[in-house]
Amino acid sequence: MAGMELLLVVFLPFLGSLCAAFVPTNARNAEAWLAGTVALASTLLILSLYPQVEAAGVLRLNLPWAPLLGLDISLRMDGFSWLFALLVSGMGLLVVIYARYYMSPADPVPRFFAFFLAFMGSMLGVVLSGHLIQMVMFWEMTSLSSFMLIAYWHHRTEARRGARMALAVTGAGGIALFGGVLLLGHIAGGYDFDTVLAARERVQAHPWYPVVLVLIALGALSKSAQFPFHFWLPHAMSAPTPVSAYLHSATMVKAGVFLLARLWPVLAGTDAWFWIVGGAGLCSLVLAGYLAMFQQDMKGVLAYSTISHLGLITLLLGMNSELALVAAVFHIVNHATFKASLFMAAGIVDHETGTRDLGRLSGLSRAMPFTAALAVVAAAAMAGVPLLNGFLSKEMFFAETVFLDRPDWQRIVLPLAATLAGVFSVAYSLRLIRRVFFGELARDLPHAPHEPTRWMLLPSALLVAACVLVGIVPEFAIGPYLRMATGAILGADAPAYSLAIWHGLNAPLLMSLAAFGGGALLHGFLLARRRATAVPLLEAIDGRHLFEASMTALGSGAGRALRRLSSQRLQMQMLLIFAVALGGALLLAMPLGTGWATRPPQPLDPAFTLLWVVGGACALAVAWQAKYHRFAAIAFAGGAGLATSLTFVWFSAPDLALTQLSVEVVTTVLILLGLRWLPRRDEHIAGPAGASPRLRRLRDILVAGTSGLGLAALIYVVLTRPAIDGIGPFFIEHALPQGGGLNVVNVILVDFRGFDTFGEITVLGIVALTVYALLRRFRPAPESIPLPRQQREQAAAVAPAGEPPGALLPVGVMMLPAVLVRLLLPLAMLASLFFLLRGHNAPGGGFVGGLILATAVILQYLVGGTVWVESRLRIHPLYWIAFGLLLAAAAGMGAAFAGAPFLTSQVWHGVLPVTGDLHLSSVLLFDLGVYMLVVGATVLMLVAIAHQSLRRHHDKAVTGEAR
């Protein structure tokens, strides 16, 4: 099945990458075998798919992933992507062999091969994606893995800087591409390539077509290092040479032109396409060719020549002609072969001599004749010498510039520019070869030069052989594959062409001759003896400076904006949040202008009104008293909570009322326990309030008051509107038949939405553990360490004897309450169990029951004191939490025995001898789990805080006893 093979091709490298990451650091051979095997397997798989692609045209694999959103894992291979995939995997195999001998034993190879394989997988993903968004995802992954590979030697500054620049440029391009692709898919009516490629008229007629074009061009041009984004590629040359050979000549930079070619049927054919794509290509072609002539670093020359050749491909794509597209695809393959082999030669020279500086290297052909021979042939292919592959695609390019279907002046400028670029290409190729391999053998090199091991030459030799083979017998060597690739893009419009070496004495051949002559002259007169390292004329124009200046400006601008628009102070941030929320809500509400009442309000009840007069007063009192009278504020907050609880009762929510009431008690106890650790705050101590605090308070009152009014208005508008039949009726109708319970709220919690509740109690448990953990390292402020006044006085009243150990009851004023509270404990336990058990059919449930028991326990602590309670009663709240969570999970798992999904309720009916009918349900177990967890979590939090006073006290009295 072809689909599975496609999947394997894309995911095998990722699998290999994962494996490679875990191989020991020094296992160079194991790593290389692994990576080589993966690359070889991918190559063979792709080769084996050739007959199917040729027969079927397109192979597809669709795995539904999020079908409702129209997102599938979709792979698609046609002739063009087959050719590209073969290029990626085959080149990967050669580079792995080369890298095995290039990397030094000191380099950590797992990192190299892991990222290398990840890159290969991403690149295959880009090429084989059948879905636009999925392709963009793989596209981003190539940027990321390329970043990691450029920065492989991260101890070098220029490697880090180059990697950052490459990531910034290609990453920004990726964002633009993503936007363009989203628009394109939206216009085309689908994101899979088949839909998009068929939507040419629709896309080009759409008013947003120029935006789509610009965004996609930004992505593609930045990736392919085209003018004006070309500057990152030379800096990416700080990567290890295998990376440069693979990513920055053969594959990744080709992703941009791949995309342009892929989308050529949809986007090309317009003037905008011609100017944007063709223009960028022409500028890169000429400019980078010029710059390449003056580079001092071998890899620098190759980097600029790569930009120039990619410019040639981009220009061809921009010409809006089918034949030019054929030439572009042809040149993509040709360039990959000769440029990768040149990079490998540069790497060999660097490896064996220790330098790549053209000013120092010379005469290496005496020391390393094989390397020199290979490099000479590859460079000749780059210059476009006949009988080599570069010549053929260059001739096709020249022919296209001459026979272009454009206005006259463009038909004159383009051939001239093309010839000029040809001149540059010949000149820099000549200069590179002459400087490095000819002349006197350099004496002062870091290492004495010699031939590298045979295996390092092999990949380069194979590539050169391919150059020659394609150059001499093109129709045999590449004809069918090229036809299949271009046929896949162009469909029925594919033009007829012949891949012959000799087309007669025509204009393109004359242009080639002019380029050779001009290049040789230029080299002879200008470059051969030139020792200056600066680039004439264009020295000032450097994209890097522009890039760095704009990065600095962005950084400082962001800092300034942050200082202006934001604040370090929490109060200011809160104010901003509320002000923005308020403003946004007002903006939204303004144009609506809704009427108020459509549903008759219920008549005013005096008792309810009175309740909220008190409740409102309590709320205001909290706001007023919270600064200086904390105790009063807590009491008032309790009043507001009570009013809330009563409101729940009033409006038919008994469960909420119970929960609110018990939470209220626990919260109050909690905050009371915390009060002791807060600093004393007295109205008399604070300085006189100035005008500015008063103004600030007024401003806050204004914001808070408006927000409150807004909320009140909003809820009033909602309440006076008829209710919408949401999902409520469903739960009411199905609570008894499906959930087996009468209390619908409880059935929702433990049955219908049991998974939510399960998540919620998990959160509760985590919070309790966090509180516990935070308090274990608690360091209170020094002034709150001594015992508070009340405790000192109480102790003084009871002591001097102190509390007798083993006493049945606390002595002193607490004796009487202690008796009552001890009697209360079993009763409270009973009550909590009662609420737990009735919960399914009447108000109650695990939450309420748990909170009641926790309250009863903490009451013992409050009255008897921590030491007294814990000497008699050990509660292990951590166990309660664990058991509760496990029990709830087990109750859910139980469903698996009945073959039902997690948390499906299971019911068991039986008859017991004494009590008669027994009805058991797994939701009771679940609710019991909730109950135990709530008890554990609440007690743990309260006891953890309560323990603090004890510990501090202890620490002073009994040194070093840590709890």
Added chain:
Amino acid sequence: MEIVFAFAIGIMAGSGIYLLLRPRTFQVIMGLSLLSYAVNLFIFGMGRLRTGAAPVIDMIRGDDPARYADPVPQALVLTAIVIGFAVTALLLVVLLAARGLAGTDHVDSREPERP
């Protein structure tokens, strides 16, 4: 009734937001409590206000949804109340720890400069 209910939410939310804007940690905790009361009531109000219609099924009313209050907002609010308690506890402990480390109960962990 609706107007009183709306008033209740408004006044608690207003007081709560005012306290959230104050500089002392205790004020912020109290403000959070009040605001969570208001928000819980607000969500609860989405099911509309009904008296004597608790969503506990009995024989008289049968399973006619029109005779019961909407149980969904109630279920939501019930969990919100419990989680609200957990958040208050966590916040309290964090603030206590911050006070212990910084020596002040100001929300920024340092006293503002006096002019």
